[in-house]
Structures are given as structure tokens and as C-alpha cells.
Amino acid sequence: MTAPEAVGLWAAQNLTTNSLQGWIQSNIVPLILLGIAIILLWIGGRGDNAGVARRSIGLLVGLVALGIAVSGSGPRVGQFLASLIVG
Known part of the structure; x- marks a missing residue:
């Protein structure tokens, strides 16, 4: 099989990235959120409540952007x- 035939075969199979997107959404995103929660709890345990509040605002903005991108x-x-x- 020559290279053009192989490309035509792949195009005929209608390859998509839906499976990869689903895997990332179900595995990577929860791990990132868990890591963020652990870091915030660790910072809060040191008594730096102002630091937690400051970082939480930035994280909320990032999570909103992630939600928009994923949806x-x-x-x-x-x-x-x-x-x-x-208007």
C-alpha cells in the first residue's frame, strides 16, 4: 500500500478525537481539580487565608474558562x- 492509499484509507475511516477528548475530561480534569484542592488546603493549613482567597479567585476564573472550553x-x-x- 502506497502512502496516498494509506491516507485515503484513514480519511475513509472518519477518524475523530472524540475518544481522546472523553478520556481527558473523565481522567485528567478531575486529577487537576484534586491537585488544586490539595494545594489550597495545604496553603490554608499554614494559616495563609489571604493567600488562599487570592489564589481561589484566579482558580475560579480558570475553571470557568475550562468549563467553557470543555462544553x-x-x-x-x-x-x-x-x-x-x-446592545
Whole structure:
């Protein structure tokens, strides 16, 4: 089988990344959230409550961005934010 035939065969199989996306969402994202929670608890255990609060705000913004990216609702969120400015 030549290289062009192999490429045509792969295209005919209609390969997607849905399985990889599902694996990342079900395995990697919870591990990241668990790591964040452990770090915040460790910082809070040292008595640096202001540091925990400061980091938590940044983490919330990051988690919102992650949620938008994972759900695929980026265009709808962008249209909503643009309608707030434009009217």
C-alpha cells in the first residue's frame, strides 16, 4: 500500500478525537481539580487565608474558562458578552 492509499484509507475511516477528548475530561480534569484542592488546603493549613482567597479567585476564573472550553459553548458565550457591549 502506497502512502496516498494509506491516507485515503484513514480519511475513509472518519477518524475523530472524540475518544481522546472523553478520556481527558473523565481522567485528567478531575486529577487537576484534586491537585488544586490539595494545594489550597495545604496553603490554608499554614494559616495563609489571604493567600488562599487570592489564589481561589484566579482558580475560579480558570475553571470557568475550562468549563467553557470543555462544553463547546464558546461561541454562545462570546455572542452574549458582545451583546452586553453592543446592545
